[in-house]
Amino acid sequence: MASSKTLTHVFLISFPAQGHVNPLLRLGKILASKGNLLVTFSTTNSAGRKMKKAGAAVSGDPTPVGNCGGMIRFEFFNDGYSDDSDKEIHDYEAYFSMLETYGKKSLITILNRLKDQDSRPVSCVINNPFVPWVSDLAEELNIPSALLWVQSCACFSSCYHYANSSVPFPNGEQPDIDVHLPNMPVLKSDEIPTFLHPSTQYPSVGKIIVQQFKNLSKTTCVLIETYEELEDELINYVSDQVCPILPVGPLFKSPLLEVETAANITGDMIKADDCMGWLDSKGTSSVVYIAFGSHVILNQEQFTEMASGVLNSGMSFLWVMRSRLPEEFLEAACGRGMVVDWSPQPQVLSHKAVSCFVTHCGWNSTLEALSTGVPVVAFPQYGDQVTNAKYLVDEWKIGIRMCRGGEAEKKVVGRKEVEECLREATCCVKAAKMKDNALKWKKASEAAVAEGGISNRNLQKFVDEIRGL
Ligand code: UDP
Numbered sequence: 001m002a003s004s005k006t007l008t009h010v011f012l013i014s015f016p017a018q019g020h021v022n023p024l025l026r027l028g029k030i031l032a033s034k035g036n037l038l039v040t041f042s043t044t045n046s047a048g049r050k051m052k053k054a055g056a057a058v059s060g061d062p063t064p065v066g067n068c069g070g071m072i073r074f075e076f077f078n079d080g081y082s083d084d085s086d087k088e089i090h091d092y093e094a095y096f097s098m099l100e101t102y103g104k105k106s107l108i109t110i111l112n113r114l115k116d117q118d119s120r121p122v123s124c125v126i127n128n129p130f131v132p133w134v135s136d137l138a139e140e141l142n143i144p145s146a147l148l149w150v151q152s153c154a155c156f157s158s159c160y161h162y163a164n165s166s167v168p169f170p171n172g173e174q175p176d177i178d179v180h181l182p183n184m185p186v187l188k189s190d191e192i193p194t195f196l197h198p199s200t201q202y203p204s205v206g207k208i209i210v211q212q213f214k215n216l217s218k219t220t221c222v223l224i225e226t227y228e229e230l231e232d233e234l235i236n237y238v239s240d241q242v243c244p245i246l247p248v249g250p251l252f253k254s255p256l257l258e259v260e261t262a263a264n265i266t267g268d269m270i271k272a273d274d275c276m277g278w279l280d281s282k283g284t285s286s287v288v289y290i291a292f293g294s295h296v297i298l299n300q301e302q303f304t305e306m307a308s309g310v311l312n313s314g315m316s317f318l319w320v321m322r323s324r325l326p327e328e329f330l331e332a333a334c335g336r337g338m339v340v341d342w343s344p345q346p347q348v349l350s351h352k353a354v355s356c357f358v359t360h361c362g363w364n365s366t367l368e369a370l371s372t373g374v375p376v377v378a379f380p381q382y383g384d385q386v387t388n389a390k391y392l393v394d395e396w397k398i399g400i401r402m403c404r405g406g407e408a409e410k411k412v413v414g415r416k417e418v419e420e421c422l423r424e425a426t427c428c429v430k431a432a433k434m435k436d437n438a439l440k441w442k443k444a445s446e447a448a449v450a451e452g453g454i455s456n457r458n459l460q461k462f463v464d465e466i467r468g469l
Pocket of ligand 1: 017018019020022291292293294295296320341342343344345346361362363364365366368
């Protein structure tokens with residue numbers, strides 16, 4: 001086996017959120033496996049601590065991945081939070097600024113150390129959104145950099161046009177105007193990523209996204225976690241008119257991850273509960289899977305309505321919920337339900353017992369549903385979730401809308417509506433049509449990542465570019 005010292009070294013830098021870590025780490029494992037590369041995965045110390053606590057093998061020593069001699073290792077950096085603090089982030093503006101100041105300094109020290117060891121100088125840095133300053137840092141150190149965009153191509157294009165003011169977006173004077181973007185359906189003002197709307201409570205998130213687009217010219221390559229069939233015309237348009245992009249998704253479906261030797265190298269920041277045995281005991285297409293990603297939390301009233309709707313539907317359910325559950329809820333479910341802190345979501349969605357997915361429509365969850373062929377009940381809340389919901393329901397036609405979402409929408413979805421949505425998504429003519437569509441997207445995703453598929457070829461092209469650097 002080759003020594004890690006002779007392998008081309010790629011350094012991945014992730015914003016410390018679950019939805020950012022998952023796709024970048026998947027990319028890292030595929031690159032190591034496919035390209036026979038040494039990959040270092042880096043995120044903040046506190047995210048690293050959570051990953052270790054959840055049982056992930058995140059060693060600083062190179063660990064073999066795949067069958068071709070590639071390796072992966074981990075190195076965590078300081079984001080200015082005191083080392084023993086694992087606080088949730090509430091003030092994004094302050095956090096982004098601290099992350100840039102401390103993260104940049106810490107990463108420069110790490111990258112210089114790797115260079116000085118001359119055994120592992122870094123040939124390429126890859127970052128995901130919300131750490132746009134990585135392109136500046138790479139430029140300063142004279143290292144080529146690439147971006148893995150972890151949302152849809154539709155969101156990429158929306159953010160690009162917003163950042164460049166090339167089409168009118170809702171603004172202070174006209175907050176409700178529709179947005180007309182090339183090769184996209186017309187988006188209503190509550191269907192654009194909420195951080196781009198003037199009423200957003202998180203303008204700093206909008207600003208950090210814009211900064212990434214201002215830095216686009218500094219990146220040598222933009223990889224997107226989507227696949228050609230899903231967004232074909234738009235991908236072609238963006239590649240021709242905006243900047244070359246390479247769709248490489250859905251990364252979690254890559255056959256290279258199946259043969260990967262180090263299975264417990266995961267990015268989970270919460271240990272997944274074992275629910276696969278419980279699913280095995282359930283009939284085909286009999287379970288509703290309910291999960292809202294790593295951030296969304298239901299308020300008490302919405303929780304009560306959602307839980308009542310689920311109970312009244314009479315269906316079995318697997319619900320990911322990190323808050324404490326009233327005892328009477330599970331008693332009333334009479335063994336029909338299982339509640340977990342965290343699930344192995346891609347495996348759950350691939351299980352034949354799952355009939356539909358009640359989701360907040362985060363991009364990872366959206367892509368995981370599409371490529372496992374599972375229809376969804378869309379419950380978007382903020383950010384790109386509202387745009388993903390629009391596509392799931394109106395464009396890809398695998399979803400029922402439970403709400404419109406958006407930061408301004410304070411509406412609580414009632415129990416009757418919840419129950420009706422579950423029925424509509426699982427047992428009527430429309431449900432059968434949605435399932436057919438979902439299976440079509442699943443098949444296309446498998447073709448994209450298979451040997452000879454477009455995402456697979458794009459990854460190979462990228463690996464060849466890295467080797468040529
Ligand atoms: N996830 C998981 N188990 C859970 C809930 C979520 O493994 O119980 C994973 C899910 O598969 C996805 C990620 O966490 O890869 C959540 O990302 P997403 O973009 O859907 O939502 P976010 O957390 O960014 O809002």
